[in-house]
Amino acid sequence: MKTNKLWIGCLLLLTMSSCDKSFIEIPPKNFISSSNFFQTQNDFIQAVNATYAPLRNVYNSAYIMGEMRSDNTHYIFNSSNRGNLVREEIADFVDNPTAAPTSEKWTSNYRVIAYANEVLLRIDAATIDEAVKKNLKGQVLFLRALAYFDLVQYFGDVPLVLKPTSGSADEIIGVQSALTRTPKTDVYAQIVKDAKEAATLLPNKLTQEKGRATIGAAKTLLGNVHIVLKQWAEAESVLKEVVSSGQYSLLPDYASVFSPANKNHAESIFEVQYLQGNLGLQSSFGYVFAPNLTNLTPLVGFTFNNQSIGGWNIPTDDLVAAYETGDKRKAASVVEGYTESGKFVAQPFIKKYFNLPFPTPNGSSPNNNDNWPVYRYAEVLLMLAESLNEQGKSSEALPHLNAIRIRAGLSATTTTNQAELRELILKERRIELAFENKRWLDLVRTGKAIEVMTAYGTKLKASGKYPNLLTSSYNVTQNRLLFPIPFSEVQVNPKLVQNPGY
Structure with a gap:
């Protein structure tokens, strides 16, 4: 029977050169909604593989908004514009809605969501192996939750799309179908729902194919959401489940965590897969x-x-x-x-x-x-320590924090003063998770972004190293804690009201 394919272009499933199974796929050239595509179990597997693909685009430039916007990283000043002035503008708090990195984060995350929605619409009724069905459904629920979590933290209220939208591919991917922004409380509720359901469907790390979402990844995401929402008891509960699962451990050597020869290791909970070669899957x-x-x-x-x-x-x-x-x-x-x-x-x-x-x-x-590390076991321990400390269980938090410090060759912390421990945990997050796109979001969720970045900007201007800085650079206000909705989206759909200050 002739089948209308879901993607125009080539989609391949590759096995990485290892005795352990892993997967990686070529991102689809285009996306066409077609109920005729989903005929076999392999069709569903290919569709799920494609849902992972846009993550590479998300994380290729995520450092610009996640790290360069913070006091962790900056850029080397170059008097001749390298064609990427928008990166400098984002770092200096003078960006605008036309910035390409902002648009990339929006569009690629909604591409993940669009692909996930296509699978979720059809998978329950599919006549495929039940164990495979559960696994695939769990994966796309996790990916949809992860994409919405990224969007809501950087943009605030965003359109909540849970079913395929009709129209052209651009409408599906760009959410350019006259949708309005959904209150972030509702978006967070859906993220929690998706992550919880994913955790009931996914296998553990030891039995899952490397690189795919697992029950541990879903629970870690859920714990992170609870941390952001300051739901400390809920965070403690789900993060303890990750710890007690026995699926993860800290690697003895911190440097080996980031070795390309050691991908998807015992400390890795979820990482975006890249592969060198000429297939367009490499990292840079x-x-x-x-x-x-x-x-x-x-x-x-x-x-x-x-x-x-x-x-x-x-x-x-x-x-x-x-x-x-x-x-x-x-x-x-x-x-x-x-x-x-x-x-x-x-x-x-x-x-x-x-x-x-x-x-x-x-x-x-x-x-x-x-690969790009999205979640590591080290972060689970730090989030668990934070959730315990915020409930006044500081003595219970210490072993989790100190596991990180001892691995780093440092002495154990002994203070049980809640305020002191709060600052120590935030500092450990800064050091342990440096350059993993955590710092800006940490500053925002802890209410420190304006204070820290204003002081940092004052210091940077005084250094004289950046003569390109505008007078308005580092004018860090409440409006700058969110990024602008991409201009192209607002232009196509006037119902997408722009964030204040842009």
């Missing part, structure tokens, strides 16, 4: 976060012009100074400089994703193999 973080040199030979051992690619997400002096003496995470997270022509250049850059030797580039394009 090592180049983007490296200095913007015309010749990277001193750093990578081969000639590569990184002038137009690198110089982004550069660790700030403030972050480098925050590491305690003897903290093993510093050397694993930050390179404080490099030697060129016999001279040391004191230009820090991120080490976590700078894993040598680099694979051979695809011509002038980076071709790296690093």
Whole structure:
């Protein structure tokens, strides 16, 4: 029987070179809603694989809003615009609704949601293996919840779309069908519902194919949502389930957590899958976060012009100074400089994703193999410590916090003062999860963003290192805690009211 395919272009399921199973897919070129596509179990598997694909686009540029907007990272000033001025504007709080990274986050997350909705519309009635059905449904519920969680934290009220919308592919993906913004309380309620249901359907890490969502991933996401909503008891309960599951553990060596040779390890709960090669699945973080040199030979051992690619997400002096003496995470997270022509250049850059030797580039394009860590067991322990401390159970919080510190080579914390421990946990999150897109959201949810970023901006202006800063740079107000709805979305759909201040 002739089948109308869901995607125009090629969709492949690859097996990674390992004795353990894993998966990764080529993102679809286009998306066409078609009830005729879903005929076989393999059709549903392909559709679920496609739902993961847009995550690579989400996380390719997520650092701009998640880290560069904070006091963790900035950029190397370049007097000649590299064609990415919008990244600098986002970091400096002078961005506007036309910024491409903002649009990418919006569009790619809604692409995840659109693909998930297509599967969810049909999977209950599908005549496929019941165990496979449960697994696939759990995966797309998790992915939809993850996408909405990302959207609601950065944009506030967003359209809540739970069924495929009619119309063209652009309407489905861009949610350009005269939808209004749903109150964030309702969006959060749906996220919780999806994550809870996903947790009842998904298998555990040991039995799930590597790279796919698991019960642990769903419960970690749920715990994170409860943390953001300050639902401390609920967060404690679900995070304790992750800990007691026995599925996860801290790796002894912090640096090995980020090795491309060690993907989807015992500490990994969910990570976005990348794969080097010529299929368009590779990552580029090592180049983007490296200095913007015309010749990277001193750093990578081969000639590569990184002038137009690198110089982004550069660790700030403030972050480098925050590491305690003897903290093993510093050397694993930050390179404080490099030697060129016999001279040391004191230009820090991120080490976590700078894993040598680099694979051979695809011509002038980076071709790296690093996955992106979305959730690690270390964060589960820190969230559990936070949820316990906020309920006055500070002594119960200490073992979870200290597991992180001891792994880093630091002494255990002994204070049970709630206010002191609150600050210590936030600091540990900053160091442990540095460059994993957590800092800006942490500052916002803890109510510290305006204070911290105003002070940081004052310091940055006084340094004289950034003559490009505008007078309005780092004018951090309540309006700037959310990002603007992309201009293209508001232009097509006037019912999408813009966030204040934009």
